[in-house]
Amino acid sequence: MPSALNYLLHLPVLSLWLIFFFENVMITAMVLLSGRLLHQAPYSYPAREWGICMLTNILNTIVTYAGFWMWKNNIIHIAANISWMIITDFLILFLAMDLFMFIFHYIIHKTFLFKMVHQLHHQSVDPSPIDLFVLHPIETIAFGGLWLILLTLYPFNIYAMIIYLVINVIFGMIGHLGIEPLPGKIRSLPVIKYLGTSTFHHNHHQDVEYNFGFYTSIWDRLLKTYK
Numbered sequence: 001m002p003s004a005l006n007y008l009l010h011l012p013v014l015s016l017w018l019i020f021f022f023e024n025v026m027i028t029a030m031v032l033l034s035g036r037l038l039h040q041a042p043y044s045y046p047a048r049e050w051g052i053c054m055l056t057n058i059l060n061t062i063v064t065y066a067g068f069w070m071w072k073n074n075i076i077h078i079a080a081n082i083s084w085m086i087i088t089d090f091l092i093l094f095l096a097m098d099l100f101m102f103i104f105h106y107i108i109h110k111t112f113l114f115k116m117v118h119q120l121h122h123q124s125v126d127p128s129p130i131d132l133f134v135l136h137p138i139e140t141i142a143f144g145g146l147w148l149i150l151l152t153l154y155p156f157n158i159y160a161m162i163i164y165l166v167i168n169v170i171f172g173m174i175g176h177l178g179i180e181p182l183p184g185k186i187r188s189l190p191v192i193k194y195l196g197t198s199t200f201h202h203n204h205h206q207d208v209e210y211n212f213g214f215y216t217s218i219w220d221r222l223l224k225t226y227k
Helices: 002-009 013-040 045-070 087-109 118-123 137-152 160-177 198-206 220-222
Strands: none
Touching: 002 013, 002 045, 013 045, 045 137, 087 137, 087 160, 087 220, 118 137, 160 198
């Protein structure tokens, strides 16, 4: 991994932009393909959603490049050793981002920002995988900004960051799957029941006054907004 990062340092700026854009497009493609396989039924997306999805990919590419630039200029520091810190760093990233995004999500629901920004995402009452990328540009940049701010606070392990980013995409896809892939018995297990399942986020799209969490229901349970 360190060698891959060093390789990127020597690439022209245009090449970096193309690599980061391709990376984001591939993530989108994998989410849509995985969603179709899990749902076992074809989705039909209107042209408008494809357009917003592509804009989200472009903005995510900007966030990716911004993170790279901040690392290159020593604003973000990254550890690359193999140790138990991978697990602890991942847990910190997972819980901290869950809290940060919960706070942001709660605020935009309770202020003028809902109609101005977030209502676009909630036009889908029964979400499908592409809705993970149907976001207002302000919202896309804000979520990316939260991630970059967190990275400036501590030199997280690069492998923990990769694991977190993979988990982030998986949770996003499951939350907008349109079906619940986990049986009820599994969802009731001691740890699993506190995670943000497909049902958890689908209920949020059904009733915007509840379930503001992303990866967990911890903060909703504490604030009595869990349903």
